[in-house]
Amino acid sequence: MNVETHGAYCVATYRCYDEKADFHKKAAGIAVGLTVGSWTDLPQARKAEMEKHLGRVVRVEVHEPAAGESASERYADIQIAYPDINFSRDIPALLVTVFGKLSMDGRIKLIDLSFSEAFLSAFPGPRYGIQGVRDLLGIHDRPLLMSIFKSVIGHDLPALREQFLQQALGGVDLIKDDEILFENPLTPIERRVEACMQAAAEAQKATGQKLLYAVNLTGPTFGLIEQARKAIDAGANALLFNVLAYGFDALAELSRHPDIRVPIMAHPAMAGAFYPSPYHGIAASVLLGKLMRLAGADLVLFPSPYGSVVMPREENMAIKEALLTTDASAYALSANGQAPLAQSFPVPSAGIHPGLVPLILKDFGDQVVVNAGGGVHGHPMGAAAGGRAFRQAIAGCLAGRPLREYAADGHAELQAAIDAWGIKE
Amino acid sequence: MNVETHGAYCVATYRCYDEKADFHKKAAGIAVGLTVGSWTDLPQARKAEMEKHLGRVVRVEVHEPAAGESASERYADIQIAYPDINFSRDIPALLVTVFGKLSMDGRIKLIDLSFSEAFLSAFPGPRYGIQGVRDLLGIHDRPLLMSIFKSVIGHDLPALREQFLQQALGGVDLIKDDEILFENPLTPIERRVEACMQAAAEAQKATGQKLLYAVNLTGPTFGLIEQARKAIDAGANALLFNVLAYGFDALAELSRHPDIRVPIMAHPAMAGAFYPSPYHGIAASVLLGKLMRLAGADLVLFPSPYGSVVMPREENMAIKEALLTTDASAYALSANGQAPLAQSFPVPSAGIHPGLVPLILKDFGDQVVVNAGGGVHGHPMGAAAGGRAFRQAIAGCLAGRPLREYAADGHAELQAAIDAWGIKE
Numbered sequence A, B: 001m002n003v004e005t006h007g008a009y010c011v012a013t014y015r016c017y018d019e020k021a022d023f024h025k026k027a028a029g030i031a032v033g034l035t036v037g038s039w040t041d042l043p044q045a046r047k048a049e050m051e052k053h054l055g056r057v058v059r060v061e062v063h064e065p066a067a068g069e070s071a072s073e074r075y076a077d078i079q080i081a082y083p084d085i086n087f088s089r090d091i092p093a094l095l096v097t098v099f100g101k102l103s104m105d106g107r108i109k110l111i112d113l114s115f116s117e118a119f120l121s122a123f124p125g126p127r128y129g130i131q132g133v134r135d136l137l138g139i140h141d142r143p144l145l146m147s148i149f150k151s152v153i154g155h156d157l158p159a160l161r162e163q164f165l166q167q168a169l170g171g172v173d174l175i176k177d178d179e180i181l182f183e184n185p186l187t188p189i190e191r192r193v194e195a196c197m198q199a200a201a202e203a204q205k206a207t208g209q210k211l212l213y214a215v216n217l218t219g220p221t222f223g224l225i226e227q228a229r230k231a232i233d234a235g236a237n238a239l240l241f242n243v244l245a246y247g248f249d250a251l252a253e254l255s256r257h258p259d260i261r262v263p264i265m266a267h268p269a270m271a272g273a274f275y276p277s278p279y280h281g282i283a284a285s286v287l288l289g290k291l292m293r294l295a296g297a298d299l300v301l302f303p304s305p306y307g308s309v310v311m312p313r314e315e316n317m318a319i320k321e322a323l324l325t326t327d328a329s330a331y332a333l334s335a336n337g338q339a340p341l342a343q344s345f346p347v348p349s350a351g352i353h354p355g356l357v358p359l360i361l362k363d364f365g366d367q368v369v370v371n372a373g374g375g376v377h378g379h380p381m382g383a384a385a386g387g388r389a390f391r392q393a394i395a396g397c398l399a400g401r402p403l404r405e406y407a408a409d410g411h412a413e414l415q416a417a418i419d420a421w422g423i424k425e
Helices: A024-031 A044-053 A091-099 A117-121 A127-138 A158-169 A189-207 A221-233 A247-256 A284-295 A313-324 A354-364 A383-398 A403-408 A410-421 B023-034 B042-055 B090-097 B118-123 B129-137 B156-168 B190-208 B220-234 B246-256 B284-294 B313-324 B354-362 B383-398 B401-407 B412-421
Strands: A009-017 A057-065 A077-085 A107-114 A143-148 A174-176 A212-215 A238-241 A262-265 A300-303 A343-350 A371-372 B009-015 B057-065 B075-083 B107-114 B146-147 B174-176 B210-217 B238-241 B264-266 B298-301 B344-351 B369-372
Touching: A009 A024, A009 A091, A009 B118, A009 B264, A024 A057, A057 A091, A057 A117, A077 A284, A077 A410, A091 A107, A091 A247, A091 A284, A091 A354, A091 A383, A107 A284, A117 B298, A127 A143, A127 A212, A127 A284, A127 A343, A127 B246, A143 B412, A158 A174, A158 A189, A212 B118, A221 B220, A221 B246, A238 A247, A238 A371, A247 A284, A247 B220, A262 A284, A262 B401, A284 A313, A300 A313, A313 A343, A313 A354, A343 A354, A354 A383, A354 A403, A354 A410, A371 A383, A383 A410, A403 A410, B009 B023, B009 B090, B009 B344, B023 B075, B023 B246, B057 B284, B075 B090, B090 B107, B090 B210, B090 B246, B107 B284, B118 B146, B129 B146, B129 B210, B146 B220, B146 B344, B146 B383, B156 B174, B156 B190, B156 B383, B190 B210, B190 B220, B210 B220, B220 B246, B246 B284, B284 B298, B284 B313, B298 B313, B313 B344, B313 B354, B344 B354, B354 B401, B354 B412, B383 B401, B401 B412
Parallel strands: A143 A174, A143 A371, A174 A212, A212 A238, A238 A262, A262 A300, A300 A343, A343 A371, B146 B174, B146 B369, B174 B210, B210 B238, B238 B264, B264 B298, B298 B344, B344 B369
Antiparallel strands: A009 A077, A009 A107, A057 A077, B009 B075, B009 B107, B057 B075
């Protein structure tokens, strides 16, 4: 079936392992079972009516195990097109349709998704995206730099403010809350925002630089809009959100809400419950790539391939591609030209120190947020120096200079970072 | 550490695979890293302040691979106690704390959770539970029987009503929507509820029996309460909800909402993205057991061990135990006596025919909902006969009669079912 000629199908691709299944039969079973329920038994007149609801097998690619490989490694990539009139235009409806019951049916992983043009048109996507975030910061000529609080639980406002100030003085563009900081008596959201935004203003006098503070949006689902309003009224200029703990639709509704006119940063908390198994779950490029962008995340954090919490490099590159691609056909098979969604900023995270900046820029290009925690706070000369070391590393890379040479050229903070953590190019 | 002496910790148990890790060190790293961030560097006075926020290692049980087993099968069960003052009293906060970042940290699966008494006290649990659902139906002396629509997409109201009526005439206690039926022009929720509840009333005249219809609650997250109100105003007396597509908190808020005074049935759609891998994700007993009950599901569907969509029997039994246990310590380690949460009805689903009823009752006891789709609609004498065959099977079991003998005793519908599908005892 040629779905490219239709604009009315969302297409799911599965990798399905089975030692002896007839994968073509399995594919046909999915296409019927998850749409009209039964097909061959239907009278001819009924078939004519039901045809527009019937799922279609687009492609079945069987990979027989190579010589010496175990039979359990036999798999097929199965692509099924689901008529978009079968479900409402929200992500829960799509996911329940394409991977609700099916997720429980043996060794099967959802490895790609694309959307009908009509489904896609219901999603405005990132309100700010890369361009909008850059506009807010007034920075268009270099990768951005973000830092993370070192520790937050049990700290009071003055302590948090001081941590914030030191990070801001280092010249970072964004600071994010820790994702495990919830409403608490020591640092409730509106007072935390006030204290940190004051520190941001104080730092701006020294650095001349704007800064986005992504405060953690938490609490009861049906109170999220109100909680976001509270944060924004207190001065928050960005939000951090644990998308997978609330579902993609909560993000989609937050990002399109008229009162929430600040960038939203998606945290990958719980993503490891979905993507790492080759046999089950949802591929990282779908989970942290396409669906995050579709739901309107302006920035998306994901485990970098460099640190202790790792993700294989090819999965990182697939997420990057999903967040950045401007090829419309990546999101809607039948579309062509420019993708209708703004780009989301990729934020590879964990294990980042200044000596990794050349590699990050090589892997991700300029449209990336360099994000560090320990690499800022653990700097031998303190957190502000840590930020400066990263900014120097970024400047050195953009100037095309070898990092070690650039450090020796009077960039003491970068030099100290290299002495502490080395360089990986 | 003896957490049993404290009431202030939520305790997570992980199974963690690693060929050579020092699991005790890893456990200590989790306990500190996911709470106070750092510990050994803190000055003594600060430690005294921070101690109440510090996570504790409760237990580390290392399983070295047996002779002949691969080194990759080396694992440890690690139990960490998290102070409940670190997070707000909602499930997203708990899950992000105990399995947010950690889910992405190698081969690690969340296999158990228990709650502090304070955390638990924030959850009323199932509003109806087994007792309440039985009271609504007026049936206390036998397992319940549920049936599922055969196919729903592309069907108009009269067709759906007729399907409903045939199921109801067979004497089922509950009928549920298909989880992939969303808002659509043919059968919008309020008209669907009206049509089906009329059919229920019509059937009641014939059967003398009450019936709950669980209509599928779908659409935008922040509109769920309003959508539920609309359904209830139209006469809905139960709701079906795809919990995992919206997050556990949405269920928790729906179940405690003053306007939503009908039982809620949790569908396991997407659960297969979480539970099947031994190395990643969240165990079925936590996902479809403890968390569903905590969040207030009155009935919980999960894949039966009998059909094509299967789950190993021991996982089924662990879900059952989580939904039914009255032992308080299963939910809060430090508690004793009666569990504070009402019981949720287990609904093992998929592949159920009347000949399986003896086995279901043996595995689950009387506190179970026997749930069938094909086993009702595919009955040789029609759907109403299918329902009757199940009711006969249940009656025969309760009378202590062998099914084949009971069928021969003038129960033609049961006999026809046995002829079609056999018996598994």
